[in-house]
Amino acid sequence: MSARWRTLPEALTDAAASGTGYLFVDGASERPCSYAELLAAADRFARALAAVGTARGELVALILTDPAQFLVALMGASLAGVVPASLHPPTATSDLDEYVALAARVLQFARPRAVIADAALGDDIAARSPAVAGWADVPVWSFEELAGRAGPSPGGVLEPEPGSDRRRWPSLEDLALVQFTSGSTSEPKGVAVTHRSLAANIEAINGPSGLATGEADAAVSWLPLHHDMGLVGMALGPLYAARPAVLMTPSTFVKRPAAWLRAISRRRATVSFAPNFAYELALRRIKPSEVEGVDLSCWRVAGLGGEPIHAPTLEAFAERFRPFGFRAASFLPCYGLAEHVLAATFPPRGRPIRTATLDGAEFVGCGFPLPGHQLRIVDERGVPVTADRVAGEIVLAGPSVMQGYYGADALTADAIRGGWLHTGDLGFLDDGELFVCGRIKDVIVVNGRKYHPQDLEWAVSGVAGVRRGRAVAFGVSQAGAADRVVVVVEPAGGAAVEELAREIRRRVGRASGLYVDEVVVAPPGAIGRTTSGKLQRLAAKRAYEQGLLGPAA
Amino acid sequence: MPPSTAVADTVVEIVRHVSRRPVEPTLASDLVADLAFDSLQVMETIAELEDRFDITIPPDQVPGVRTVADVAARVDALIAARRSS
Numbered sequence: 130m131s132a133r134w135r136t137l138p139e140a141l142t143d144a145a146a147s148g149t150g151y152l153f154v155d156g157a158s159e160r161p162c163s164y165a166e167l168l169a170a171a172d173r174f175a176r177a178l179a180a181v182g183t184a185r186g187e188l189v190a191l192i193l194t195d196p197a198q199f200l201v202a203l204m205g206a207s208l209a210g211v212v213p214a215s216l217h218p219p220t221a222t223s224d225l226d227e228y229v230a231l232a233a234r235v236l237q238f239a240r241p242r243a244v245i246a247d248a249a250l251g252d253d254i255a256a257r258s259p260a261v262a263g264w265a266d267v268p269v270w271s272f273e274e275l276a277g278r279a280g281p282s283p284g285g286v287l288e289p290e291p292g293s294d295r296r297r298w299p300s301l302e303d304l305a306l307v308q309f310t311s312g313s314t315s316e317p318k319g320v321a322v323t324h325r326s327l328a329a330n331i332e333a334i335n336g337p338s339g340l341a342t343g344e345a346d347a348a349v350s351w352l353p354l355h356h357d358m359g360l361v362g363m364a365l366g367p368l369y370a371a372r373p374a375v376l377m378t379p380s381t382f383v384k385r386p387a388a389w390l391r392a393i394s395r396r397r398a399t400v401s402f403a404p405n406f407a408y409e410l411a412l413r414r415i416k417p418s419e420v421e422g423v424d425l426s427c428w429r430v431a432g433l434g435g436e437p438i439h440a441p442t443l444e445a446f447a448e449r450f451r452p453f454g455f456r457a458a459s460f461l462p463c464y465g466l467a468e469h470v471l472a473a474t475f476p477p478r479g480r481p482i483r484t485a486t487l488d489g490a491e492f493v494g495c496g497f498p499l500p501g502h503q504l505r506i507v508d509e510r511g512v513p514v515t516a517d518r519v520a521g522e523i524v525l526a527g528p529s530v531m532q533g534y535y536g537a538d539a540l541t542a543d544a545i546r547g548g549w550l551h552t553g554d555l556g557f558l559d560d561g562e563l564f565v566c567g568r569i570k571d572v573i574v575v576n577g578r579k580y581h582p583q584d585l586e587w588a589v590s591g592v593a594g595v596r597r598g599r600a601v602a603f604g605v606s607q608a609g610a611a612d613r614v615v616v617v618v619e620p621a622g623g624a625a626v627e628e629l630a631r632e633i634r635r636r637v638g639r640a641s642g643l644y645v646d647e648v649v650v651a652p653p654g655a656i657g658r659t660t661s662g663k664l665q666r667l668a669a670k671r672a673y674e675q676g677l678l679g680p681a682a
Numbered sequence: 683m684p685p686s687t688a689v690a691d692t693v694v695e696i697v698r699h700v701s702r703r704p705v706e707p708t709l710a711s712d713l714v715a716d717l718a719f720d721s722l723q724v725m726e727t728i729a730e731l732e733d734r735f736d737i738t739i740p741p742d743q744v745p746g747v748r749t750v751a752d753v754a755a756r757v758d759a760l761i762a763a764r765r766s767s
Binding site: 220221222223225380383384385410414575576631632634635638639642643644646 | 712713714715716718719720721722724725726728729741744745
């Protein structure tokens with residue numbers, strides 16, 4: 130089986146011979162790019178990276194919003210033996226000053242050889258970065274400049290294509306990619322996976338116990354490529370199988386959710402994954418006039434993952450789109466995480482949603498471990514739980530487990546113990562099937578994105594009127610909805626509560642794009658001072674839930 | 683130049699529809715700080731504005747917009763640009 134595992138350059142070279150490829154869609158504009166064209170562009174990019182003096186094994190950070198640019202840079206880096214690391218680019222509501230300051234913390238930590246950004250964002254960064262430590266030693270390279278370097282000659286004639294230098298190609302044991310998980314900037318976590326793990330996960334996803342990807346399959350996705358589900362699941366999965374994929378920009382979907390379903394219908398797509406919130410958004414925002422004539426009968430795998438899955442969402446979606454040919458049996462709720470490349474469990478295809486209740490709450494079955502991979506539920510002491518319907522931490526072992534967090538040995542040792550990846554997610558088994566209940570780690574999940582309380586606390590710490598070190602943030606889970614975001618602070622001086630709340634919302638919103646549902650200004654001393662932010666957060670959350678912290682603003 | 687009353691009223695109405703929070707929007711409301719808008723809601727607002735006013739809002743028009751009044755001013759300018767073209 131492992132004989133079939135291929136590195137990114139090998140898989141791209143194979144796919145280039147297939148005659149198929151990607152279709153990039155942004156709003157109304159469409160641009161086909163065959164895998165052969167992608168290989169040619171990536172080859173040129175690899176030569177440009179070599180020409181500017183990158184060495185094998187060095188890291189380059191990609192801050193690219195355009196999916197085509199992102200994939201050329203990712204593949205180009207790989208062909209040049211350079212490790213691509215993805216950072217989430219600024220969003221429509223990001224404040225660029227805040228973004229540059231937050232990204233600096235990742236750069237200071239990861240120390241990449243360079244940042245590759247599109248020219249416009251590069252200019253924006255260059256205008257701000259001199260004032261920010263962390264950017265000082267990191268050059269910002271323009272994607273367009275690098276891509277144009279070995280590109281068309283002045284006469285417009287393409288140079289002969291000598292290809293990339295195969296001596297620089299990575300082996301299966303080399304790092305394929307590093308994904309800096311969104312938000313985790315105060316304690317940056319770069320999930321580093323080898324080509325071997327990447328291939329193991331992708332082959333399992335495409336294999337008979339996964340999607341059973343075949344000759345008739347085509348994917349449609351609008352998921353961002355700096356995130357594992359978008360990159361590994363919807364872009365690299367099809368490439369490894371040499372099948373076509375329509376890759377839309379996330380904003381195309383977010384602006385008009387109907388564009389997602391229209392693309393599936395028009396392209397006769399068979400596979401499309403999205404987090405639960407996207408199905409909610411489609412239900413709420415798609416107007417009948419926007420989906421006239423849409424035919425979803427081709428959609429055999431409507432995948433879900435990346436955040437808690439709610440049965441009522443799926444039932445409502447199936448009901449609404451049944452007249453358009455959608456089949457409820459197409460839903461494929463999965464479990465996975467970046468630390469396991471992407472996927473960890475798959476349910477049998479074509480099976481109706483299976484739910485189970487525990488302590489009065491309903492959970493959706495996410496299937497069984499991938500072939501060649503192991504899953505266990507363990508208690509607080511790490512001892513495997515063997516009984517059905519007893520919740521504990523989900524731990525995973527097998528070829529898809531990440532190599533570790535880039536440059537963070539202590540964090541890695543904490544996450545991978547005795548070969549088992551501790552996911553921080555809570556789940557239980559029923560007849561061998563995994564049901565995911567929530568999280569042990571104190572991350573906040575809103576609209577499929579993970580936010581780390583440390584980042585919110587860091588943003589709040591700069592607010593005048595907040596006592597130093599006395600700000601905690603946490604999420605309160607709500608069934609069927611995004612977490613409620615709560616910030617608790619102790620005041621310094623006599624700032625007006627209303628004004629303080631406003632400023633805290635402003636800071637957090639600008640830094641992370643997240644709305645703080647409740648700001649609680651607690652009496653002095655209410656937030657315990659401990660050496661661990663986790664304990665401080667836990668204590669504050671308990672006090673909040675018991676109503677001991679006073680009213681919210 | 684303040685936005686026209688008709689445009690301003692419609693913009694406030696769309697923002698109220700998208701907001702889904704118990705805060706009454708006014709022209710002075712800051713989308714992020716006061717109304718809790720995330721990037722999803724910003725895009726939803728843009729889509730609604732485009733439908734209602736028959737305009738196209740280019741993505742580079744989004745940064746720098748802070749308040750509901752800023753939104754109304756951009757919409758006014760885009761309507762004016764469409765008329766003059």
